[in-house]
Amino acid sequence: MSNIELYKEMILKNSQSPLNKNKILNCTHTSKGNNPLCGDSVELFANIKDKKICEISFLGDGCAISIASASVLTQILKGKTIKQSYELIQMFNQMIESNIPFQEIKYLNNKHFELIKSFESISNFPMRRKCATLSWLTLDSALNKKKNIKLT
């Protein structure tokens, strides 16, 4: 597979014009993540009420894959319960580790499937997997009320 297949339209669009790239002031959950090896960094903000994510956003500096992934995360996770969020984080990671196909990811509507399937091929590029998972693991630590994570 050619490397440039990583740069699907959906990924380019979400990296060049990411959605929900802003800071939520006084949010209930937040965490920072970074990948010391490549310098990608992301900060997740979420407002959780009645065990549901009602608002979610991010700030970040990094490659196209990491920014697009954070943008897609915020679009998919908004409105999900905490339990569903944990499951989605786990399933996204499994997809990136090429353990499950994107079709097996639960709780997605058609638009979400379109968003998430562009990331499936990243499993073929081990050097770039962490770019895709950084924001998802940062959300996990925000839900767990941890302040910082580092991917190693």
Added chain:
Amino acid sequence: MNIKDIKNSFPIFKKKINGKKLVYLDSANSSQKPQTVIDSLNKFYSEDFANVGRGIYTLAANASEQYENTRQELKKFINASDKSEIIFTKNSTESLNLVANCYGAKFINEGDEIISTELEHHANYVPWHFLRKNKGAIIKFIPIDKKGNLKLDELEKLITNRTKIISLTHMSNVTGTIIDIKKVVEIAKKYQIPVCVDGTQGAAHLDLNLKDLDCDFYAFSGHKMYGPTGVGILNIKYKWIDVFEPYIGGGGMIDNVSKDNVDYAKGAWKFEAGTMPTAEIIALNKSIEFINSIGKKNIIKHEADLTTKTLKELKSIDAVELVGDPANRGGVFSFNIKDIHSHDVSTIFDSEGIAVRGGHHCCQILHDKLNLNSSVRVSFGVYNDENDINILLKGIEKCQSIFKK
């Protein structure tokens, strides 16, 4: 010098990367290896293998002789004063750790100052940071300007009666800036401060004359000068060998051992405990031979020509932002393509067979200073040619076309 013949002596260039010819532009990270170096490793293990410095049988004696031959050739290669001042280590990083550790243990205490620069690789920062953390030392940095030139005029202003050592790079692995080490040593001598030089980039790409530079410590590695991995070198003025305690202890570094005392070996051998990377040290001799056969001056000119040509092209591309543009430079430079992250550039380059490094290249202080998150680095070796530059330029066009909005 016929570049095509040189490329042919490196078997890796026969390999296709993603169906493309390999355009290797990451020699500042590590250089590729000529066939003679690879053959030497194979020959030593197939025909000559024995541990060195221990047995007196034929194989052991021959192995020891070959091992010491490399030290002798290194002495000539860098014009060192004596081969007993050439210590083998694992890599440049270990060479620098040895200096920071052994010098720091004896001479650096709370409030003492270490002078470094904003250009340093983490290998010449973290070992000094240990002394800051563990002993309360202070690290001061000679600043750079926007073009990546070191403001050497600031050095004397930073020196106080607490300054214990100046440790700095010979050539930046990001901007290619070459530091005038002779001038640094001249200033340091006025205040009797020792100078430690990270010569990791300098060894393969600059004309080295250690007697002339006259610094106290010069650290470099074999794998960046077309030699095997696993070998670092530290050239050290003899007076420090006697003053320093050993860095690690064990077999090979001793003179005499009894139940109540240990006498250490004299000279460089005091710092070489245990079985060393013998095959690699012996093969390093072949990489010195390789460099000498082309001539260091020819290599320097070849890399300088390629650098000048490439920089001229890059400066004509609006979207390319160079990371510094120092006046005195070697064949390393870094850049960003506007709105495209260095890792995306590296990945797209890879699809064209181009190997570059994206990221901060172990120089976060420098990137912070220049307000950058990361950059793409190009570094030349003796095997690069103009065709490599053309493919690099096409790679930049490809990044722009994929990321066009």
